[in-house]
Amino acid sequence: MAVSRELQQFKAEFFKALAHPLRIRILEVLSEGDRNVNEIQALLGLEGSAVSQQLAVLRAKNVVSGTKDGTSVIYSLRDPQIRELLEVARRIFDNHLVDAISLLETIRNE
Known part of the structure; x- marks a missing residue:
């Protein structure tokens, strides 16, 4: 029981760490390398401390x-399966989108 x-x-803590759009975007960038x-800021088109703040949350979790690489820090996914998790989430989203479009087409045709 205790293990469960x-x-x-x-x-719950893991999904809380993912529960922010910018953190998801950061993970998508890191899944590419x-x-x-x-x-990361350049790829996301962001400036300031927002990326650093979200990286701190992801690191803490x-x-x-x-x-450390000289004066900078190189960030990476701790587990490569996070990339797969993001892909599965994308497929689930796509399935929901297909269902919503189908429902709208049914409504429109009635």
């Missing part, structure tokens, strides 16, 4: 890791 509760707590903060 611990697993449920881990899952390791990057430093400046590279052990979703990403950072490795």
